[in-house]
Amino acid sequence: xSTNGWKDAVRLADMGGCWKSLLEDIRENEKQWxxxxxxxxxxxxxxxxxxxxxxxxxxxxxxxxxxxxxxxRVVNCIKRFIxxxxxxxxxxxxxxxxxxxxxxxxxEKTPIVFILSPGADPQAEVQxxxxxxxxxxxxxxxxxxxxxxxxxxxxxxxxxxIRGHWVMLQNCHLLTSWLKTLEGIIExx
Numbered sequence: 001x002s003t004n005g006w007k008d009a010v011r012l013a014d015m016g017g018c019w020k021s022l023l024e025d026i027r028e029n030e031k032q033w034x035x036x037x038x039x040x041x042x043x044x045x046x047x048x049x050x051x052x053x054x055x056x057x058x059x060x061x062x063x064x065x066x067x068x069x070x071x072x073r074v075v076n077c078i079k080r081f082i083x084x085x086x087x088x089x090x091x092x093x094x095x096x097x098x099x100x101x102x103x104x105x106x107x108e109k110t111p112i113v114f115i116l117s118p119g120a121d122p123q124a125e126v127q128x129x130x131x132x133x134x135x136x137x138x139x140x141x142x143x144x145x146x147x148x149x150x151x152x153x154x155x156x157x158x159x160x161x162i163r164g165h166w167v168m169l170q171n172c173h174l175l176t177s178w179l180k181t182l183e184g185i186i187e188x189x
Contacts, residue, residue: 001026001037005068012064018054025049037069043077059084094120099129126168135166142168145175153178154185161189 012019026033032048039045043066055061059081066077079092106112114122130140141156160167
């Protein structure tokens with residue numbers, strides 16, 4: 001548990017009510033909490049120490065526990081909370097991308113940029129579109145960016161501009177410092 005997580009647990013315990021024994025429960029049942037913490041999706045599993053009996057099925061309270069132990073899973077926990085409150089998943093689904101409309105609005109000199117939410121992967125849909133419009137996979141290149149991939153990306157983009165290929169760069173968030181360079185590459189085309 002992080003220092004901030006512990007501070008948040010102390011704050012919850014100070015609130016009393018269903019939280020009054022939280023610190024005690026964590027200290028006395030460390031193994032149970034550790035097992036829950038180690039789960040891939042702890043927000044979908046039952047809370048340790050019978051906390052569902054203490055807090056009920058209140059997804060907001062589950063969100064508070066998740067935030068204490070696994071801040072990396074809070075987004076998923078928030079989605080579950082919204083679904084529980086709204087009684088459907090309309091507000092947590094990404095809107096569908098109408099790829100043909102995107103294609104009609106672009107040119108060979110205009111890059112198409114997708115700002116994606118976590119877990120979204122448009123590659124299969126883009127590949128399907130490429131086949132449908134007759135471009136063919138031989139003119140489609142994709143590159144998952146990461147450390148040291150800057151030169152490869154530049155080569156793909158420049159070669160794509162010369163030869164009329166499509167280039168799809170994924171994981172741009174891993175190279176945010178390089179995005180200004182990317183902008184310059186595109187402007188120089």
